[in-house]
Amino acid sequence: MNHSTPRTRRPSDGEWAGGEPAVLVFDVNETLIDFESMSPLFEKIFGDRRVMREWLGHLFMYSMTVTLSGLYEGFFTLGQGLLKMVGDVHGVEVADADVEEIRQAMLTMPAHPDVEEGLTRLGDAGFRMVTLTNSPPNPQGRSPLEHAGLARFFERQFSVETTRAFKPAPQCYHMVAQELDVPPSSCCMIAAHVWDTMGAQSAGFTAGLITRPGNAPLPVASLPQPDLVAPDLPALAGLLISRRRP
Structure with missing residues (x-):
């Protein structure tokens, strides 16, 4: 595979920057x-449905951090740990039952x-x-x-x-x-x-x-x-x- 740096691509009017995709x-x-379907669970746990977006942002950021650090952990396991971390940030005790509810929700959105x-x-x-x-x-x-x-x-x-x-x-x-x-x-x-x-x-x-x-x-x-x-x-x-x- 070619790992060379490609040229910058910009949206065009009908022409593909590379070949036409197959x-x-x-x-x-x-x-x-739809991750927004989990917002009511975050409202129940944290009293604020907007915390879902905060948690999701952490999930994306820390998945990249794990990779850049040469480490690996599954996305769902990482998400469950970050739920506890966000709870600590907000001073909210996240129970094991809350973590399991979010885990199930991540599988069934x-x-x-x-x-x-x-x-x-x-x-x-x-x-x-x-x-x-x-x-x-x-x-x-x-x-x-x-x-x-x-x-x-x-x-x-x-x-x-x-x-x-x-x-x-x-x-x-x-x-x-x-x-x-x-x-x-x-x-x-x-x-x-x-x-x-x-x-x-x-x-x-x-x-x-x-x-x-x-x-x-x-x-x-x-x-x-x-x-x-x-x-x-x-x-x-x-x-x-x-x-x-x-």
Whole structure:
């Protein structure tokens, strides 16, 4: 795989910065499934549903910290530990029953309401679709994607558990391309977070950003910009379909 630094990419009017993507690689957490569904649990524990966003920000930050430090722990285990840490910060005692309730909620979050329509349009258009998530497989039962009723749309579900490094580490994206036996330039990362699109683009992917609430492009000219930006998945599907060569 080529690990050289790619040129900066900016959104364009109908031209892909790399090759036209053959495989759409979807992030799962927040992109397809709705973390906001857990906000009532955080309101019950902390008295403030906004603490969910604080905890989620820590979860993303510390997953990256663990990888940069050469360490590894599963996403769900890390999330449970961070729940206790956020409790200490707020002076709230988080009981073991609260931790278990959040763990179960992380496994059973619903899909965003727009996702099924968008995936159906892309599937009908003939796109190959896989997922790449920071969440580990669930050997005791169904994956979050299966609980959300979305697994049927994807030919494979990839987890960073294979690489033991969290996104946006380049080996996560290269692993997907290698497993599918396609070059990175044939893959397009679809995510709601710029840190994920940027990581994928730095590994040679193209990228589409879904600007879920609380997410937006990062306007720094020296950094890779998403090839496509849309407010929801049906809108992004329309852009992807319109760019397909006949």
